[in-house]
Amino acid sequence: MVIRPQNPIFFIGYDTKVQAQVHVTHPEVTPPRLEIRNLVRLFEGKAVVDDVSLSIQPGHVTCLLGPSGCGKSTTLRMIAGVDIQNSGQIYVDGNLICDTVFRVPPERRSIGLMFQDFALFPHLTVGENVAFGLSGPKEKKHKRVSELLERVGLFHFIGDYPHSLSGGEQQRVALARALAPRPRVMLMDEPFSGLDDRLRDGIRDETLALLKEEGTSVLLVTHEPEEAMRMADEIALMRDGRIVQRGAPYNIYKSPADKEAVAFFSDINVLQGTVQGALVDTAFGEFLAPGVPDGGAVEIVFRPQHVGIDFDRGGRGPNPTELQGTPARGLVERARFMGSESLVEFRMDHDGAVLKATVPNVFLPKVGTAMWLTVRRDRCFIFPKKR
Ligand SMILES: Nc1ncnc2c1ncn2[C@@H]1O[C@H](COP(=O)(O)OP(=O)(O)OP(=O)(O)O)[C@@H](O)[C@H]1O
Ligand SMILES: [Mg+2]
Numbered sequence: 001m002v003i004r005p006q007n008p009i010f011f012i013g014y015d016t017k018v019q020a021q022v023h024v025t026h027p028e029v030t031p032p033r034l035e036i037r038n039l040v041r042l043f044e045g046k047a048v049v050d051d052v053s054l055s056i057q058p059g060h061v062t063c064l065l066g067p068s069g070c071g072k073s074t075t076l077r078m079i080a081g082v083d084i085q086n087s088g089q090i091y092v093d094g095n096l097i098c099d100t101v102f103r104v105p106p107e108r109r110s111i112g113l114m115f116q117d118f119a120l121f122p123h124l125t126v127g128e129n130v131a132f133g134l135s136g137p138k139e140k141k142h143k144r145v146s147e148l149l150e151r152v153g154l155f156h157f158i159g160d161y162p163h164s165l166s167g168g169e170q171q172r173v174a175l176a177r178a179l180a181p182r183p184r185v186m187l188m189d190e191p192f193s194g195l196d197d198r199l200r201d202g203i204r205d206e207t208l209a210l211l212k213e214e215g216t217s218v219l220l221v222t223h224e225p226e227e228a229m230r231m232a233d234e235i236a237l238m239r240d241g242r243i244v245q246r247g248a249p250y251n252i253y254k255s256p257a258d259k260e261a262v263a264f265f266s267d268i269n270v271l272q273g274t275v276q277g278a279l280v281d282t283a284f285g286e287f288l289a290p291g292v293p294d295g296g297a298v299e300i301v302f303r304p305q306h307v308g309i310d311f312d313r314g315g316r317g318p319n320p321t322e323l324q325g326t327p328a329r330g331l332v333e334r335a336r337f338m339g340s341e342s343l344v345e346f347r348m349d350h351d352g353a354v355l356k357a358t359v360p361n362v363f364l365p366k367v368g369t370a371m372w373l374t375v376r377r378d379r380c381f382i383f384p385k386k387r
Helices: 072-080 126-131 138-151 167-179 197-214 225-231 249-254 259-265
Strands: 034-043 046-056 061-065 087-092 095-098 111-115 185-189 217-222 234-239 242-247 269-276 279-282 285-288 297-302 307-311 328-337 341-348 354-360 370-375 381-384
Touching (some): 034 072, 046 061, 046 242, 061 072, 061 225, 072 111, 072 185, 072 217, 111 167, 126 167, 167 197, 217 225, 225 249, 225 259, 234 249, 242 259, 249 259, 259 381, 307 354, 341 370
Antiparallel strands (some): 034 087, 234 242, 269 279, 269 297, 279 285, 297 381, 328 341, 328 370, 341 354
16 A cells, blocks of 8 residues: 655545545546556566556547557556556546555456457357446346447347347447446547448447447547547557657647657658758748757658649749748659549659649649649648657
């Protein structure tokens, strides 16, 4: 048991069997539903989760978004209690559930789990699967099971065995099973990745609606930016074991922390430049780089959808607006139709670099066609170049 040095100290019974000692320094403020502080997990001396802190408010969905191997599942496993951190603390509703000394067992954390391989118990019926984590009188359990199965549209399967259900139906039963005991927090690790593309969007939306109705706080792990954009109130962007940025999806998309954060959500174009007098001179005109010393290397990053293209008129380009800056010429190197838009790659005259532009619908100019590119200057991000 750990008693923290701060005052005032309150002792709150977390559970009838296991008593967690908790300090609440500001008792008048509602604590987050889930809070993790400075979690570290080492494997063979290397920090795969490196000082991760996060908090989720009641009823909110936070997506932990990051590339494969960045430590997402390891973070979730520590919160679930199936792995133990080397340092850091985990709180639910302000109550300490785990640090390096004290540990509430997984089944007493009021945390629901839903992983990609959400295996239902094959020898139990759909109804028995959903009832699995429930205790109390039979009628009460039956009421909760029926209510959830009605809600996911599968009440008619209540007496059937899982093998007779489709993948999508089994997924909905697994969701009902995880929600049945009314967990305070749901941890979901890529729960939709096993589903076929056509089913996925519908099930994602249905799942989100149900989680919101139940008022459960959710930490959802995904490596798909679209999924995070669709589901999250807040995205925590994770890389190499660390949270590099947190915010509402729109804010992360519009104000990314670095080049990699831009690249996570779309293809990117990068112009290299050197700062002189807080300005960077490029083929697309000058860009402001305030705060960067003379001689500092910077990268100007923009998305292909913010590149405008125009035809060559006898060696001259368009007359751009102020927002577009100076046009620069390139030759079409490749053009592909992507479904709702076309992606055109250009080899630029001035430095031979390749830049990408997306154009709505079908636009497939011939390889070698000369065209003029402009960039939306208000959609460019300027970052000091990392070594
Ligand atoms: N038990 C373990 N022993 C040693 N290394 C481990 C162990 N578990 C995870 N790792 C390593 O920790 C790193 C993070 O793994 P983790 O499963 O958390 O990644 P992830 O972000 O969930 O990736 P993915 O998107 O591929 O599921 C990986 O390099 C992995 O190899
Ligand atoms: Mg994982």
